[in-house]
Amino acid sequence: MKQMAIFRYPTAIIGLLIIMGLFVLAGYALTQYTYDEAVALWRGDENTWAETPRNAIPKWLNMLQGNKLPETIKISTLENPDIKERIDYEYYAVVTTEMTFDYQYDAFPSELAVFYTSPTDGERPFVTAYWDTPDGRSIELEARSINPTQRVYLGMDQNLQKLYGNTPVEIGLFMDPNAETPTVLKGQYKLRLEGYLFDDVSDVDAKLVVYGKVHGWAGTDHRRRDMMVALLFGTPIALAFGFLAALGSTLTTFFISAVGAWYGRWVDALIQRITEVNMILPSLPILIMVGTLYSRNIWVILGVVILQGIFGGSVKTYRSIFLQTKSAPYIDAARVYGAGNARLIFRYMIPRIIPVLIPSFVTLIPTYVFLEASLALLGLGDPVLPTWGKLLQDAGENGALFRGYYYWIAQPAALLMLTGLGFAMVGFALDRIYNPRLRGQ
Amino acid sequence: MSAASVADAQLAQKRRRNALDAWLRFLRYATVRAITLGLVVVVAVYLTVLIANMGGKVDQIRLAQIEEEIGLSFLGNPQVQMMSVEERAAYRDQLVQLEVKRLGLDQPLLVRSFRYLKQGLTLNLGRSEELSSDSGSRQVRYILLERLPATLLLWGTAQILLFFLALFTALFLSGRYGSIIDKIVVALAPTSAAPGWFYGIFFILIFAAVLGWLPFGGIVDAPVPDNRWEYALSVLRHLVLPTAAQFASGLFLLIYSWRTFFLIYSSEDYVEMARAKGLKRGAVERRYILRPTLPYIITNFALLLISVWTGGIILETVFNWPGLGRLLYSAIHLYDTPVIVGSTVLYAYLLAATVFLLDIIYALVDPRVRVGTEGRES
Numbered sequence: 001m002k003q004m005a006i007f008r009y010p011t012a013i014i015g016l017l018i019i020m021g022l023f024v025l026a027g028y029a030l031t032q033y034t035y036d037e038a039v040a041l042w043r044g045d046e047n048t049w050a051e052t053p054r055n056a057i058p059k060w061l062n063m064l065q066g067n068k069l070p071e072t073i074k075i076s077t078l079e080n081p082d083i084k085e086r087i088d089y090e091y092y093a094v095v096t097t098e099m100t101f102d103y104q105y106d107a108f109p110s111e112l113a114v115f116y117t118s119p120t121d122g123e124r125p126f127v128t129a130y131w132d133t134p135d136g137r138s139i140e141l142e143a144r145s146i147n148p149t150q151r152v153y154l155g156m157d158q159n160l161q162k163l164y165g166n167t168p169v170e171i172g173l174f175m176d177p178n179a180e181t182p183t184v185l186k187g188q189y190k191l192r193l194e195g196y197l198f199d200d201v202s203d204v205d206a207k208l209v210v211y212g213k214v215h216g217w218a219g220t221d222h223r224r225r226d227m228m229v230a231l232l233f234g235t236p237i238a239l240a241f242g243f244l245a246a247l248g249s250t251l252t253t254f255f256i257s258a259v260g261a262w263y264g265r266w267v268d269a270l271i272q273r274i275t276e277v278n279m280i281l282p283s284l285p286i287l288i289m290v291g292t293l294y295s296r297n298i299w300v301i302l303g304v305v306i307l308q309g310i311f312g313g314s315v316k317t318y319r320s321i322f323l324q325t326k327s328a329p330y331i332d333a334a335r336v337y338g339a340g341n342a343r344l345i346f347r348y349m350i351p352r353i354i355p356v357l358i359p360s361f362v363t364l365i366p367t368y369v370f371l372e373a374s375l376a377l378l379g380l381g382d383p384v385l386p387t388w389g390k391l392l393q394d395a396g397e398n399g400a401l402f403r404g405y406y407y408w409i410a411q412p413a414a415l416l417m418l419t420g421l422g423f424a425m426v427g428f429a430l431d432r433i434y435n436p437r438l439r440g441q
Numbered sequence: 442m443s444a445a446s447v448a449d450a451q452l453a454q455k456r457r458r459n460a461l462d463a464w465l466r467f468l469r470y471a472t473v474r475a476i477t478l479g480l481v482v483v484v485a486v487y488l489t490v491l492i493a494n495m496g497g498k499v500d501q502i503r504l505a506q507i508e509e510e511i512g513l514s515f516l517g518n519p520q521v522q523m524m525s526v527e528e529r530a531a532y533r534d535q536l537v538q539l540e541v542k543r544l545g546l547d548q549p550l551l552v553r554s555f556r557y558l559k560q561g562l563t564l565n566l567g568r569s570e571e572l573s574s575d576s577g578s579r580q581v582r583y584i585l586l587e588r589l590p591a592t593l594l595l596w597g598t599a600q601i602l603l604f605f606l607a608l609f610t611a612l613f614l615s616g617r618y619g620s621i622i623d624k625i626v627v628a629l630a631p632t633s634a635a636p637g638w639f640y641g642i643f644f645i646l647i648f649a650a651v652l653g654w655l656p657f658g659g660i661v662d663a664p665v666p667d668n669r670w671e672y673a674l675s676v677l678r679h680l681v682l683p684t685a686a687q688f689a690s691g692l693f694l695l696i697y698s699w700r701t702f703f704l705i706y707s708s709e710d711y712v713e714m715a716r717a718k719g720l721k722r723g724a725v726e727r728r729y730i731l732r733p734t735l736p737y738i739i740t741n742f743a744l745l746l747i748s749v750w751t752g753g754i755i756l757e758t759v760f761n762w763p764g765l766g767r768l769l770y771s772a773i774h775l776y777d778t779p780v781i782v783g784s785t786v787l788y789a790y791l792l793a794a795t796v797f798l799l800d801i802i803y804a805l806v807d808p809r810v811r812v813g814t815e816g817r818e819s
Contacts, residue, residue, distance in 0.1 A: 276477075277484045277485050279792070280478075280485040280793050281488060281489070282785055285754070286492060286785060288754075289785060293493065366635075374755050378754070378755065378773060402650070406646065406650075413642065420632075421634060423634065424633070
């Protein structure tokens with residue numbers, strides 16, 4: 001059984017496992033986000049990624065490294081109303097909020113921000129804020145009136161900037177004042193907010209975000225986006241693109257060469273000439289031209305890729321196989337009993353040589369997956385879709401290699417490599433099974 | 442004069458005539474191929490021009506350029522400033538019409554497309570929109586031709602080395618079927634699924650970023666060495682990583698497929714016969730295995746070359762190599778259409794040249810094409 005023979009090749013088994021893994025990943029990604037959600041997440045309006053740190057490293061990398069980098073800490077009065085206390089006076093009210101957290105990390109956070117929300121119809125509340133450190137110091141932050149939704153980055157705080165000078169605020173607030181080089185003072189920190197409300201409807205809620213340096217299993221990019229979105233959703237995109245492009249070009253090439261070999265004469269000659277012209281036509285520059293002048297939509301590009309593949313180099317290979325098959329006795333026999341051209345092509349010739357086609361089809365898939373990544377790397381990726389290639393391009397454009405964000409490149413690259421290896425391993429094994437001469441002696 | 446010497450002289454003359462015949466046939470073959478490929482290039486460039494101008498995209502760009510230029514020329518013209526708005530608009534339209542007529546943009550698409558074809562074939566694509574050559578020229582032709590040597594250097598070095606290395610390793614392995622090296626090469630063959638630029642990124646990461654042994658990219662150190670030898674050495678150092686990246690993506694697959702092919706041939710009866718005669722292993726490999734398989738090997742390599750030529754665009758971009766590919770990358774980012782079309786045309790020429798060169802080599806190694814009846818020895 002040829003179908004079972006594949007299990008005799010250990011590399012093919014590994015390849016199959018990799019492919020299965022990728023399909024599971026793709027399926028999982030599709031249960032997590034719909035197409036539109038993934039696009040919306042990756043385009044990311046200003047609120048989508050407000051609470052994730054910039055350029056945070058992935059968790060797995062933090063585990064490998066010795067020192068413990070901080071994760072993002074969020075404390076919100078909307079989620080725990082009991083840290084907020086309201087006392088009403090005759091003409092005004094005071095809302096006191098105490099946000100306490102334990103900071104036991106070796107490194108400083110990357111940023112600090114407070115997100116305020118208050119009812120739109122009331123008088124604007126006035127908030128004073130104090131930062132209490134574990135060693136008992138209390139630092140007064142800038143007091144301000146609060147808009148209905150307001151984001152206050154402590155790095156912009158006038159008081160703190162004056163206090164710490166050239167030291168960034170997120171380091172200054174967490175620094176041990178007695179240490180020579182900046183070291184983290186571990187322990188309980190507290191942000192105390194006093195909100196003064198001047199009418200009955202008014203209220204103030206706050207959320208403290210201490211941005212960490214680690215985020216999720218994939219880390220974040222320069223625009224605070226969780227790279228997991230692109231890694232996950234890139235999987236179905238890559239597989240679909242690779243699979244459809246390979247299927248489209250293989251089937252059409254196959255059909256064209258069958259027709260050429262069958263009808264011969266001018267049809268064959270025409271197909272041969274078109275193939276020669278197509279061979280000289282530089283495929284990638286043409287795709288680049290299409291991408292630059294017309295559309296970067298991945299499905300348009302897919303169509304062009306398939307069009308380019310119709311008269312690919314394999315027309316010659318398939319044609320020679322068809323020519324051999326055409327002169328086989330069973331074809332003559334079929335013709336004698338009166339089978340028509342279409343029947344002969346579809347029922348007699350194509351099934352006979354499909355085994356030649358399957359290995360090349362499987363090995364073509366990763367070629368197209370990499371083609372999509374290549375286009376993305378050139379800046380011609382789909383403008384809205386999160387793909388692996390676009391992660392690589394973002395990494396390249398933002399100097400990931402120079403700035404040491406190796407994971408930014410390593411993660412999509414690893415997935416691309418797995419895809420390439422998985423399909424190639426299976427394809428090679430299939431080739432050896434279907435073409436026994438290759439098995440060696 | 443003895444009868445024997447007359448016969449000898451006749452034989453020698455006949456051989457000479459045959460050799461001449463073989464040469465003539467070869468020349469005819471080469472000429473026919475050159476003409477065919479020339480025609481193919483014309484069709485390919487015409488298609489390129491059509492794709493570039495599908496829906497009149499290029500014409501729109503040119504029209505916008507004309508309007509902008511005329512608008513700009515108005516700014517410094519006091520006479521135009523004094524005109525009323527309607528007068529100015531009318532004058533402007535008139536100038537645009539004149540310019541459109543001058544450039545022949547009012548002719549039907551078919552006529553224009555042939556003019557573009559001629560311009561494309563001669564790379565006479567006028568001025569670029571943004572880019573300029575290192576010597577400061579804005580002519581697309583100079584910009585393109587200036588980048589050509591760098592591309593040819595990288596490409597030639599990598600592919601020629603790759604061909605010979607793969608060929609000899611494959612020959613070597615075909616004699617050692619089932620050995621550990623053979624198994625390793627077979628196991629490594631699937632790594633060719635990834636293109637050169639992909640390995641390039643890793644090589645830069647390892648050898649440039651982490652280890653610092655080799656440069657990140659570019660073609661020569663900055664400042665440029667004065668000494669010619671130091672210059673060459675610096676270029677060589679910059680060549681190492683991009684060449685290695687192409688090796689990583691092509692080598693193992695080539696060795697694997699060629700080795701398999703050699704294996705099939707080495708079980709032919711005539712090879713067994715040669716071995717039985719007591720010929721040395723090297724001689725058997727060269728004369729009885731390599732000779733008859735070379736045409737296949739060359740065809741196989743030609744297909745590979747064609748498929749990877751344009752992959753060089755990204756490799757050059759990753760390594761910042763100042764060749765055609767890198768130029769095309771810059772042109773994409775600046776939307777410099779003339780340069781993009783020009784590069785595409787130049788790549789078509791390069792592909793055709795590659796095919797022609799390989800056809801010639803093919804003819805030289807395949808006796809059926811050369812058809813000199815007495816073979817090379819005559």
